[in-house]
Amino acid sequence: MSVYQIKEIKQKDNYSFSILWTDGKAVDYRLSDLQKLCPCANCVDESTGERKNNPDLVDEQVRAVKVQSVGRYAVRITFTSGCSLGIYSFEDLRRYFT
Amino acid sequence: MPLPMFGLKNESAAGGKPVHTIAIASGKGGVGKSTVAVNLALALKRQGLRVGLMDTDIYGPSIRKMLPEDRMPGQKGDRLSPALSRGIRLMSMAYFRQENEASVIRAPIANGVISQFIHQVDWGELDCQIIDFPPGTGDIQLTLAQQANITGAVMVTTPQEIALMDVKKSMHLFDQVKIPVLGIIENMSGLQSGGETVYPFGKGGGKRLAREGGVPYLGEIPIDPLLCQKSDRGESIFEEEGPSTSAFLAIAERIQEQLKGLSELGVGAFEMQWQEMGE
Numbered sequence: 306m307s308v309y310q311i312k313e314i315k316q317k318d319n320y321s322f323s324i325l326w327t328d329g330k331a332v333d334y335r336l337s338d339l340q341k342l343c344p345c346a347n348c349v350d351e352s353t354g355e356r357k358n359n360p361d362l363v364d365e366q367v368r369a370v371k372v373q374s375v376g377r378y379a380v381r382i383t384f385t386s387g388c389s390l391g392i393y394s395f396e397d398l399r400r401y402f403t
Numbered sequence: 404m405p406l407p408m409f410g411l412k413n414e415s416a417a418g419g420k421p422v423h424t425i426a427i428a429s430g431k432g433g434v435g436k437s438t439v440a441v442n443l444a445l446a447l448k449r450q451g452l453r454v455g456l457m458d459t460d461i462y463g464p465s466i467r468k469m470l471p472e473d474r475m476p477g478q479k480g481d482r483l484s485p486a487l488s489r490g491i492r493l494m495s496m497a498y499f500r501q502e503n504e505a506s507v508i509r510a511p512i513a514n515g516v517i518s519q520f521i522h523q524v525d526w527g528e529l530d531c532q533i534i535d536f537p538p539g540t541g542d543i544q545l546t547l548a549q550q551a552n553i554t555g556a557v558m559v560t561t562p563q564e565i566a567l568m569d570v571k572k573s574m575h576l577f578d579q580v581k582i583p584v585l586g587i588i589e590n591m592s593g594l595q596s597g598g599e600t601v602y603p604f605g606k607g608g609g610k611r612l613a614r615e616g617g618v619p620y621l622g623e624i625p626i627d628p629l630l631c632q633k634s635d636r637g638e639s640i641f642e643e644e645g646p647s648t649s650a651f652l653a654i655a656e657r658i659q660e661q662l663k664g665l666s667e668l669g670v671g672a673f674e675m676q677w678q679e680m681g682e
Contacts, residue, residue, distance in 0.1 A: 310669025311673075312669055313670060314670060314673065314675060316675065316677065316678060316680065319679065327669050370676075372677070373673065374672050374673050376552075376580050376582070377580070378579075378580050378581035378582075395581070
């Protein structure tokens with residue numbers, strides 16, 4: 306069971322959003338950083354875990370169409386680049402962005 | 404400094420969404436999930452809560468038999484209104500099939516039906532929505548876990564090892580999707596016979612599972628002929644006193660305590676549409 310839940314989520318600017326977690330920690334997330342870590346099957350080889358998308362080619366100005374919850378454990382981001390399959394778990398959002 | 408929320412559609416604040424959504428699950432079939440779901444709903448209703456009950460067993464819905472409707476569900480455009488039985492709002496596949504007609508449908512269609520139950524039913528104001536899960540840990544269970552904004556899961560087991568094994572798998576599913584397990588109910592616990600209690604399915608399995616899983620033990624429900632008879636006739640066990648009546652009321656109270664004790668629930672289900680903002 307994840308210790309943390311999202312208490313509040315806000316768009317910060319055109320390229321990032323911020324999350325206030327239930328433990329009081331506030332973290333900003335830039336969309337380009339998130340897409341570099343996209344966990345979807347198009348971006349990561351499911352069998353080897355090897356990254357298939359080149360993080361250097363991710364547009365630093367990438368935006369989102371929407372950010373939505375997935376149950377009580379993750380968020381799904383629809384990027385303007387077309388990628389929309391990645392499910393970012395709360396644990397990963399806390400682990401990679403502190 | 405973050406700017407104000409834009410386009411945040413918080414479903415739980417949008418009206419008509421329940422305060423708490425409780426999954427009644429097991430992993431194993433035949434342990435009495437639907438019986439527990441129905442009688443917990445009646446017990447919570449009796450304790451003053453506004454209760455809804457969603458039967459998500461598309462292939463073997465049985466809630467309608469136990470809770471015959473006072474009012475059938477309705478449809479207006481793409482919106483559905485729930486059925487009503489004893490003051491409990493209900494939705495089930497049983498309303499869309501003849502009693503002995505099977506739902507011969509593949510998983511994507513079944514998932515579509517579940518999504519409709521979650522998103523297209525106008526439940527009205529509810530304090531508590533109970534979702535009767537189908538057995539297993541597959542596609543439908545995952546859809547429910549991802550879309551139904553479940554507050555917590557109540558696991559139902561019978562005392563024997565073979566049931567505990569499947570319940571553990573179901574608990575693992577809830578752990579994977581970060582839905583807290585509110586506790587374990589042991590159903591078909593013991594039978595009063597000739598002044599003594601006999602345990603045809605073994606003794607203490609539910610307590611042991613709760614101890615091993617580090618989750619609360621919510622109580623046991625005895626094998627009660629009255630419960631069986633009343634369920635088959637579509638009558639409420641709460642019309643008269645019996646061993647299972649007091650058990651359900653006590654368990655409903657413990658569930659309410661568990662819900663109060665949950666740490667902050669967070670924002671719940673949301674969808675944030677991206678907005679153009681100044682550079």
